[in-house]
Amino acid sequence: MPETMKNAVLELHAELNLEPFWMPFTANRQFKANPRLLVAAQGMHYTSHDGRQILDGTAGLWCVNAGHCRPAIVEAIQQQVAQLDYAPAFQMGHPKAFELADQLIQLTPPGLDHVFFANSGSEAVDTALKIAIAYHRVRGQGSRQRLIGRERGYHGVGFGGISVGGISSNRKYFGSLVPGVDHLPHTHNLEHNAFSRGLPRWGSHLAEELERIVALHDASTIAAVIVEPVAGSTGVLIPPVGYLEKLRAICDKYGILLIFDEVITGFGRLGSPFAANYFGVVPDLICCAKGLTNGTIPMGAVIVKQEIYNTFMDSAESPIELFHGYTYSGHPVASAAGLATLKLYQQEGLFERAARLAPLWEAAIHSLKGLPHVIDVRNLGLVGAVELEGIPGRPTARAFEAFLRCYERGVLIRTTGDIIALSPPLIIEETHIEHLIATLRQVLQELA
Numbered sequence: 001m002p003e004t005m006k007n008a009v010l011e012l013h014a015e016l017n018l019e020p021f022w023m024p025f026t027a028n029r030q031f032k033a034n035p036r037l038l039v040a041a042q043g044m045h046y047t048s049h050d051g052r053q054i055l056d057g058t059a060g061l062w063c064v065n066a067g068h069c070r071p072a073i074v075e076a077i078q079q080q081v082a083q084l085d086y087a088p089a090f091q092m093g094h095p096k097a098f099e100l101a102d103q104l105i106q107l108t109p110p111g112l113d114h115v116f117f118a119n120s121g122s123e124a125v126d127t128a129l130k131i132a133i134a135y136h137r138v139r140g141q142g143s144r145q146r147l148i149g150r151e152r153g154y155h156g157v158g159f160g161g162i163s164v165g166g167i168s169s170n171r172k173y174f175g176s177l178v179p180g181v182d183h184l185p186h187t188h189n190l191e192h193n194a195f196s197r198g199l200p201r202w203g204s205h206l207a208e209e210l211e212r213i214v215a216l217h218d219a220s221t222i223a224a225v226i227v228e229p230v231a232g233s234t235g236v237l238i239p240p241v242g243y244l245e246k247l248r249a250i251c252d253k254y255g256i257l258l259i260f261d262e263v264i265t266g267f268g269r270l271g272s273p274f275a276a277n278y279f280g281v282v283p284d285l286i287c288c289a290k291g292l293t294n295g296t297i298p299m300g301a302v303i304v305k306q307e308i309y310n311t312f313m314d315s316a317e318s319p320i321e322l323f324h325g326y327t328y329s330g331h332p333v334a335s336a337a338g339l340a341t342l343k344l345y346q347q348e349g350l351f352e353r354a355a356r357l358a359p360l361w362e363a364a365i366h367s368l369k370g371l372p373h374v375i376d377v378r379n380l381g382l383v384g385a386v387e388l389e390g391i392p393g394r395p396t397a398r399a400f401e402a403f404l405r406c407y408e409r410g411v412l413i414r415t416t417g418d419i420i421a422l423s424p425p426l427i428i429e430e431t432h433i434e435h436l437i438a439t440l441r442q443v444l445q446e447l448a
């Protein structure tokens with residue numbers, strides 16, 4: 001950054017009143033005492049408020065899969081907002097939302113072919129849960145109302161999402177949540193699976209816990225099971241070999257819908273359009289967001305099987321088949337961003353690129369094995385995690401210290417608990433991977 005601009009940004013920062021903004025999922029008091037502001041971005045890098053280049057090891061929050069400020073996406077957004085800024089979403093339409101839905105279903109496994117638009121991952125999740133319950137009612141099985149999530153699942157922050165989610169701190173402050181929810185056990189187990197490369201071998205039997213839950217509640221009360229194919233936010237939990245296949249089979253056996261929350265795994269993170277393609281396991285609904293617009297404009301979507309859509313079209317009690325939607329469902333600017341994003345992914349072959357880089361990524365991240373406090377390293381596609389032993393009595397402190405030190409050295413990582421999660425943009429070059437891992441290595445060597 002030129003010196004004059006750098007000074008201007010620093011001055012602006014000095015005048016900024018940080019107090020009024022209540023920051024999400026942030027240690028507000030700590031942050032405001034020592035703020036980390038990002039002021040620009042390009043490709044693989046952010047520019048910090050003090051003018052440093054920061055290598056983005058996390059694609060923002062798992063969303064900037066094509067890298068930052070890509071001109072094709074920026075221009076599509078600029079043109080769209082100047083041409084049609086907004087169109088009512090109810091009983092009216094505009095071409096780009098239809099076009100985007102049509103493009104999206106080209107990426108999903110066959111049969112998943114109708115799209116309901118939302119504005120975030122959380123909204124996509126709550127939409128999917130509502131569609132699942134309503135679907136059973138519309139087809140005459142209204143007793144199927146229960147939802148099954150999973151321990152350590154993260155499905156955003158709506159009441160539906162936190163209810164099926166499995167993170168205690170995201171649930172305990174918010175009352176009784178949505179009733180009629182049960183949880184599968186999570187699959188994370190270091191005793192059996194530490195330092196697995198790719199899919200861990202142990203643990204597919206944990207899917208059979210669904211049989212126990214069905215036996216307890218009876219299938220006639222269960223609407224859907226929702227899981228992240230690879231859990232991201234709770235620290236990159238990779239499904240054991242055969243686990244998702246088993247879940248699918250048990251859902252089929254009992255007429256339970258299977259929802260994949262692909263907010264993180266969608267759009268190339270595993271080297272394929274969706275995790276459903278990667279695993280060859282086809283859910284009944286897919287939730288996506290983030291990479292759908294490369295993080296530029298908020299947008300989420302639920303992609304459903306034809307049978308679900310047709311049931312509503314054929315059997316709804318009223319002309320409006322589903323009483324659900326958002327003012328900004330299929331927003332014109334988000335749709336334009338989505339179309340430009342999908343085109344860029346395709347033109348640059350970014351999903352294939354992620355698949356090609358995955359072995360190199362695996363080798364690089366596993367080279368951190370043996371460093372102080374490292375109790376696990378795991379990876380899949382362009383996702384990786386390094387789990388640290390927590391400091392007794394101070395959980396999260398060690399990983400957070402690693403985050404701060406990496407940031408000081410110009411590398412953005414993400415931590416959750418004492419787990420460091422990495423998910424770089426799919427445009428990452430070999431030299432960036434080397435830099436990212438070398439910085440992390442240095443920091444881990446220094447940590448107390």
Ligand SMILES: Cc1ncc(COP(=O)(O)O)c(C=O)c1O
Pocket residue numbers: 119120121122123125154155156157228232233261262263264289290
């Ligand atoms: C799997 C999953 N579902 C849902 C969400 C929520 O998305 P959003 O923050 O856009 O509401 C996230 C966000 O990280 C996620 O990882």
